[in-house]
Amino acid sequence: MTVNVLFAGRDAQWPIYEPTLRTAFANAGVVADLRMEFAPGEVDYIVYAPSGKLSDLTPYTRCKAVLGLWAGVEQIITNPTLTQPYTRMVDQGLTEGMVEWVAGHVLRYHLDMDMDICRTDREWQVHIPPLARNRTVGVLGLGELGSVCAQALAGLNFNVQGWSRSAKSIAGVACHFGEVGLRDVLAQAEILVLLLPKTAATENVLNADTVALLPKGSRILNPGRGPLIDDEALLTALGTGQVGHATLDVFREEPLPRNHPYWAHPNVTVTPHIASETRPDTASEVIAENIRRSEAGEPLLHLVDKARGY
Structure with a gap:
């Protein structure tokens, strides 16, 4: 038929x-x-x-x-x-693409690659990052994409703390859920990866209150959905140093408007929604x-x- x-x-x-x-x-x-x-x-x-x-x-x-x-x-x-x-x-292709993007940018932050390769003063300064086992990565969202990214990061020996709205169990990942669990993950996350879906319950999950829970200088990766982040709160946190850097692949409006503050901010990396095509x-x-x-x-x-x- x-x-x-x-x-x-x-x-x-x-x-x-x-x-x-x-x-x-x-x-x-x-x-x-x-x-x-x-x-x-x-x-x-x-x-x-x-x-x-x-x-x-x-x-x-x-x-x-x-x-x-x-x-x-x-x-x-x-x-x-x-x-x-x-x-x-x-x-599988979409999943593999997301894992590679997330792992690549987590390693970029972990190893401070921007600092190492972008020096222009010609000074020989040795920078030794901690080992991955001594670096905590938080992953918000443990669905299909979040869980495989969390497992991949755990496979690289990072201390991975994952959060989802409901209880999950993932080998090698410390899984948290609920409001208390969210606060626990944020309080530890030196690098934070956002992989939640966009729903009424997840919009602005990263706002002024939750950003304040992060360790000072934490770095943020958002390959999930633009509305997960309160943009004004993030810009404020970048200005105070509460957030050290953000790499953003998704935005409330796409393409990102040419006059958006993210384009010119020295501590923001913009990628054009390519994390997982x-x-x-x-x-x-x-x-x-x-x-x-x-x-x-x-x-x-x-x-x-x-x-x-x-």
């Missing part, structure tokens, strides 16, 4: 994803008619990118599931026309597997809980 799959992304994404999706469908044994246009009542599945044109899902009455290409869900999950099951993108080949495999599972009556992978928002 042929299933009709609508690709609801940007026009520029179509020539990139069409061949990888067709290959993935063939490998998964899914017979699919894949197009960018269908009559809404003919669509069985929607491959969805928030950057595309589709916003009203009401006419897609036959659609069995909407399959997201992004890890983030905040731009779709509150859409009142989304009545179909929604799956977010969790794939969706890889078309591996993402297509996840999409194909989920359609195969749905057609076989098996549960969907990475199904989003609309009530929780992730």
Whole structure:
């Protein structure tokens, strides 16, 4: 039986994803008619990118599931026309990319690489950082991405303190939860990594009060979601030295406006939302597997809980 799959992304994404999706469908044994246009009542599945044109899902009455290409869900999950099951993108390529970005920047901070390689005074000054076992890294968010990043950092011998809204158990990681747990992690985190989803409960999790709990001079990495940080509070903390440096990959408004203070701040590194890009080949495999599972009556992978928002 042929299933009709609508690709609801940007026009520029179509020539990139069409061949990888067709290959993935063939490998998964899914017979699919894949197009960018269908009559809404003919669509069985929607491959969805928030950057595309589709916003009203009401006419897609036959659609069995909407399959997201992004890890983030905040731009779709509150859409009142989304009545179909929604799956977010969790794939090995995306996960590996995030681990590499986080590990690279944690090591950059841990080894003070900016100081070592950016000297212009030609002075020979030896700087010996502590060993990783003597450096505490806090990871806020222990979902799919947070947990693997925390494990990777633990594998590098860092003292990793993780926090999530509910109790978790991860080998090699000291796991905390709840309000008391958050305060405990922040009080220890010399380097803090933010990998929480954006929900009403996590917005501004890093604010004036919580930033004040960090050890003075702590460094911050945010590859998660821009609204996790109260920007004014962070700028103030950078000005006082409470926060030594911040590397930010995500922002409330993207692209980051040209007049934003982050651009010119000497203790802020801006990266253009590259911490973990969706890889078309591996993402297509996840999409194909989920359609195969749905057609076989098996549960969907990475199904989003609309009530929780992730």
